[in-house]
Amino acid sequence: MAALIDYSQPTLWAAVASIVFNPTFWNIAARQEYHNKAITKLFGGNSLHGCYALAVTIFSLGIIRDLIYHFTLQAQPVHPLLDNSTVKAFSYGLFLSGNVLVLSSMWALGVTGTYLGDYFGILMDAPVTSFPFNVTDAPMYHGSTMSFLATALWAGRPAGVALTGLVWAAYTVARQFEDPFTTEIYAKRERERASGKKSS
Numbered sequence: 001m002a003a004l005i006d007y008s009q010p011t012l013w014a015a016v017a018s019i020v021f022n023p024t025f026w027n028i029a030a031r032q033e034y035h036n037k038a039i040t041k042l043f044g045g046n047s048l049h050g051c052y053a054l055a056v057t058i059f060s061l062g063i064i065r066d067l068i069y070h071f072t073l074q075a076q077p078v079h080p081l082l083d084n085s086t087v088k089a090f091s092y093g094l095f096l097s098g099n100v101l102v103l104s105s106m107w108a109l110g111v112t113g114t115y116l117g118d119y120f121g122i123l124m125d126a127p128v129t130s131f132p133f134n135v136t137d138a139p140m141y142h143g144s145t146m147s148f149l150a151t152a153l154w155a156g157r158p159a160g161v162a163l164t165g166l167v168w169a170a171y172t173v174a175r176q177f178e179d180p181f182t183t184e185i186y187a188k189r190e191r192e193r194a195s196g197k198k199s200s
């Protein structure tokens with residue numbers, strides 16, 4: 001029986017490192033910003049510039065991770081069960097749906113909404129409930145995970161399916177930190193708005 005995953009490939013471990021590193025990095029950076037204004041200080045007190053810089057950094061790290069993933073898959077064995085036209089057709093649809101979720105949520109949230117603007121004190125006027133947020137609660141994360149899986153299936157590489165599992169786990173852990181934070185920061189603003197109304 002052919003091996004499912006070739007653990008001797010160094011690219012595999014580079015992919016693992018980069019998948020775990022990215023959400024860890026942006027959560028630590030965002031928390032440093034929230035508690036110490038660390039990024040805003042780097043940008044001379046301009047939190048909008050700080051948020052854009054973080055956005056460019058996270059986006060670039062994502063491209064690097066995707067490239068490593070791409071080269072990792074090429075070095076991994078193809079499994080005969082995945083190497084057929086049904087799987088290819090499914091992966092094509094999955095890739096399209098995943099990208100629709102990612103791109104439409106970026107479109108709905110804008111740059112600061114997508115890239116942790118709330119940690120910089122840059123809040124949306126109201127939480128977005130339109131598409132794709134009426135389909136899934138975390139379209140960016142689910143869409144990205146779907147694209148990873150689609151790429152793995154398209155390439156017929158079980159290693160990619162395993163790495164997609166790791167992507168899913170990394171995003172799940174990240175959401176344990178991010179979702180309660182975002183909920184609380186908008187609740188705080190609601191309380192401030194409400195008390196502002198009473199006193200005026």
Ligand SMILES: *[C@@H]1O[C@H](CO)[C@@H](O)[C@H](O)[C@H]1NC(C)=O
Binds near residue numbers: 130131134135
């Ligand atoms: C989500 O909203 C879009 C329009 O923004 C609508 O076309 C779609 O039917 C909605 N989907 C669900 C599941 O409510």
